[in-house]
Amino acid sequence: PLPRQVGSFIATVNKFRALETMAAFPNLNSASGLKKLDEHLLTRSYITGYQASKDDITVFTSLSKPPTSEYVNVSRWFNHIDALLRISGVSAEGSGVIVEGSSPITEEAVASPPAADSKDTAADEDDDDDVDLFGEETEEEKKAAEERAASVKASTKKKESGKSSVLIDIKPWDDETDMKKLEEAVRSIQMEGLFWGASKLVPVGYGIKKLQIMCTIVDDLVSIDTMIEEQLTVEPINEFVQSCDIVAFNKICKFHESFLNHLTFLYENAVCN
Numbered sequence: 001p002l003p004r005q006v007g008s009f010i011a012t013v014n015k016f017r018a019l020e021t022m023a024a025f026p027n028l029n030s031a032s033g034l035k036k037l038d039e040h041l042l043t044r045s046y047i048t049g050y051q052a053s054k055d056d057i058t059v060f061t062s063l064s065k066p067p068t069s070e071y072v073n074v075s076r077w078f079n080h081i082d083a084l085l086r087i088s089g090v091s092a093e094g095s096g097v098i099v100e101g102s103s104p105i106t107e108e109a110v111a112s113p114p115a116a117d118s119k120d121t122a123a124d125e126d127d128d129d130d131v132d133l134f135g136e137e138t139e140e141e142k143k144a145a146e147e148r149a150a151s152v153k154a155s156t157k158k159k160e161s162g163k164s165s166v167l168i169d170i171k172p173w174d175d176e177t178d179m180k181k182l183e184e185a186v187r188s189i190q191m192e193g194l195f196w197g198a199s200k201l202v203p204v205g206y207g208i209k210k211l212q213i214m215c216t217i218v219d220d221l222v223s224i225d226t227m228i229e230e231q232l233t234v235e236p237i238n239e240f241v242q243s244c245d246i247v248a249f250n251k252i253c254k255f256h257e258s259f260l261n262h263l264t265f266l267y268e269n270a271v272c273n
Contacts (some may be wrong), residue, residue: 025040027099029062029063029064048097052080052092053090055094055096055097056081057081058097058099060148064141065140065141086192162252164216164219164249165252166215166248168213168224168245168247169210169244170210170213170232171208172240175206179201185237185240193218194217194222194227195217196215198213198214199213228246
């Protein structure tokens with residue numbers, strides 16, 4: 001009957017639409033896989049959508065070890081997801097992701113991390129690779145994998161800590177200050193619970209521009225006042241920074257967090273364009 005054919009056609013169209021929104025990556029323990037992931041995260045905060053989801057967990061657990069600083073965007077995303085798992089957990093479903101040589105995360109996999117021999121079996125099946133990407137893990141890699149799996153398992157039991165969105169004005173000494181180096185110095189401050197966001201240069205006058213930068217903090221872990229007093233305005237960063245002012249400080253409501261992530265994404269695109 002015609003209605004049944006129409007229904008079948010609509011189901012097929014929806015299936016293809018779902019596949020279009022699904023992210024796919026080659027083996028993430030290879031240079032080519034990390035490069036593609038780094039390019040994917042260049043304009044994104046998460047693997048899919050505007051909030052952390054199970055897609056991020058699937059990719060996160062596919063990495064045998066933390067990425068090197070060579071992959072700037074992957075490192076930023078990895079540290080963010082690692083902190084979320086330790087603090088609040090991830091519950092959103094996501095749009096779906098495919099990682100070569102890996103399978104979607106499941107509760108069974110979290111409870112019982114795959115043994116090393118399963119990776120050896122996967123390596124035997126891939127005869128086309130010139131390099132053994134699934135060789136025997138070092139003790140350090142095994143320990144890191146176990147810690148990540150434990151974080152995923154325990155994340156749903158942890159209460160979400162309060163978070164805040166902060167907008168900071170950072171003023172240079174004069175018009176001869178290298179603003180690129182100033183921003184690099186500011187972003188070099190790294191700590192658990194601190195996530196730097198978008199930034200832009202705002203004219204002040206007489207050829208001087210100030211850096212306006214956003215960041216998200218976990219209230220229990222980071223004090224903005226302490227960070228300004230003990231890191232932003234002392235050596236060696238005070239070579240570039242004259243003063244700092246907090247322009248806006250807003251608590252992030254649990255129900256509005258995903259909306260804020262979306263606004264941050266739009267803000268970053270506006271700055272880049």
